[in-house]
Amino acid sequence: MEQKMNDLVLTILEELTGTDEVRSNPDINLFEESLMDSLNVVELLVELEEQCDVNVAPSDFDKAKWSTPNMIIEQALERAA
Amino acid sequence: MxxxxxxxxxxxxxxxxxxxxxxxxxxxxxxxxxxxxxxxxxxxxxxxxxxxxxxxxxxxxxxxxxxxxxxxxxxxxxxxxxxxxxxxxxxxxxxxxxxxxxxxxxxxxxxxxxxxxxxxxxxxxxxxxxxxxxxxxxxxxxxxxxxxxxxxxxxxxxxxxxxxxxxxxxxxxxxPPSKEHYTKLVQKGIHEIFLGFLYNYILGHYLSQFLLPLATDLGGKYGHQFLGSLSYMYVYSLFLFFDFAGYSKFAVGFSYLMGYETPINFNKPFLSKNIKEFWNRWHMSLSFWFRDFVYMRLMMTLLHKKVFKSRVTASNVAYFALFLLMGIWHGGTWYYVAYGFYHALLICLNDAWLRFKKKHKKQIPSNKATKILATICTIHIVCFGFLIFSGYFDRFL
Structure with missing residues (x-):
């Protein structure tokens, strides 16, 4: 479960950011490095819902808790459980 | 009583x-x-x-x-x-x-x-x-x-x-906040309230009672149409900021003293380098509300149902929904709607520019000078928006 989620989220992020840096450096800050913007955030939430069956409401999205690939995986796992 | x-x-x-x-x-x-x-x-x-x-x-x-x-x-x-x-x-x-x-x-x-x-x-x-x-x-x-x-x-x-x-x-x-944290809140709260006095009672008052009539006269009585409009634009924008930011500071200060950390509303909006940044710094609690409850929700629905082929189109449609709603929320006059339309257009252009910039990272210079230039441009674009918002153009219709 964890491995699968890990891979799914990283694949989604790779597609959204257009770089495999998210895989090689999963603690990179996506917003500070301007790899993600608000449009990408919405896409991420939609993909999480469609591919991982994880529901996140937009007002529940706190940038500070979702800023790196690792943090995003953690959040997704928390909600899938 | x-x-x-x-x-x-x-x-x-x-x-x-x-x-x-x-x-x-x-x-x-x-x-x-x-x-x-x-x-x-x-x-x-x-x-x-x-x-x-x-x-x-x-x-x-x-x-x-x-x-x-x-x-x-x-x-x-x-x-x-x-x-x-x-x-x-x-x-x-x-x-x-x-x-x-x-x-x-x-x-x-x-x-x-x-x-x-x-x-x-x-x-x-x-x-x-x-x-x-x-x-x-x-x-x-x-x-x-x-x-x-x-x-x-x-x-x-x-x-x-x-x-x-x-x-x-x-x-x-x-x-309730811990004793130590509350001590900090009291200090911050009092600081906010006094800044609020400076902003709202002194600067806002001076701008609206003294400078604004002066700018109006420059355009009206003395017939310097362009110069008058320009100075009215600057003065009105400053007035709007100091009046409202001061008011928000009072509210935040009062909340802190009561042990509630009400979110701040303004974060140096005139230092924004583009329109997107401006909305992250101006009337923040309002723009974040619209972002979370209108833009993002609408976007998710549009993307889920695949209403538009392109994500960019969906985003632009959602931006127009957001800003037109925000405009109408201010009141049902044509200039509030125009203000919303103006900012919707700006933010879509801003997004297009950011996409272009991302693709051509190497060819476009980015240094201190371009940042200063961007800030100055943003200030003027924003202030012109406030001029629309003020109803200034109503008199020409």
């Missing part, structure tokens, strides 16, 4: 300082005097909505009762069911009082005065509607009517925000 609008006169602050003393003493010991806070709240609301304003007071009470009941009914319903149309009906009902109160006067049915309107109804609507939305999303699992009422009637932010979020407010309500 003295009746005062929030932050209207220095006297309001003196009364506040005396009234909250027991609260401050309790908070300094790490406790919240809930019953006393309610008493102070009722007293301050009576000061605003009593006396000659009693009609507003009745409308206010009816509004609170209505919203509390509506959320209660929806929360009860949501426990077992989750139909789309019930959700939409409840959201519509929760904003209905605002719509009616704005439309009635313009139809002149009630002689210009809305019978169901009251000071702050526009801001309260954001608090009420988010409750329905977050109940739907399952973010608020248990509906506590008394807490919701306290959230709605929290008097420091009642008339003009900042617009708080229920879950954030509830956290503060249940968990």
């Amino acid at each position: 003295i009746f005062l609008s929030p932050y209207e006169r220095p006297l309001y602050f003196v009364i506040f300082a005396v009234a909250i003393l027991p609260l401050v003493i309790a908070l300094a010991r790490g406790r919240r005097l809930q019953w006393y806070q309610s008493l102070v709240t009722l007293f301050f609301l009576y000061m605003t909505f009593g006396g000659a304003n009693y009609k507003q007071g009745i409308a206010f009470l009816a509004y609170i009762a209505f919203q509390t009941l509506l959320c209660g009914i929806y929360a009860h319903y949501r426990k077992e069911h989750n139909a789309n149309f019930i959700f939409y009906i409840c959201v519509a009902l929760s904003i209905l009082p605002l719509i009616v109160s704005k439309i009635l006067p313009s139809l002149a049915i009630t002689g210009g005065n809305s019978i169901i309107g009251f000071l702050g109804i526009s801001y309260l609507t954001f608090k009420a509607a988010q409750m329905i939305i977050e109940l739907r999303d399952g973010l608020i699992k248990e509906y506590k009517p008394l807490r919701f009422i306290q959230f709605l009637i929290f008097f420091p932010t009642i008339s003009a925000g900042p617009i708080d979020r229920y879950r954030r407010f509830e956290e503060d309500l249940i968990h």
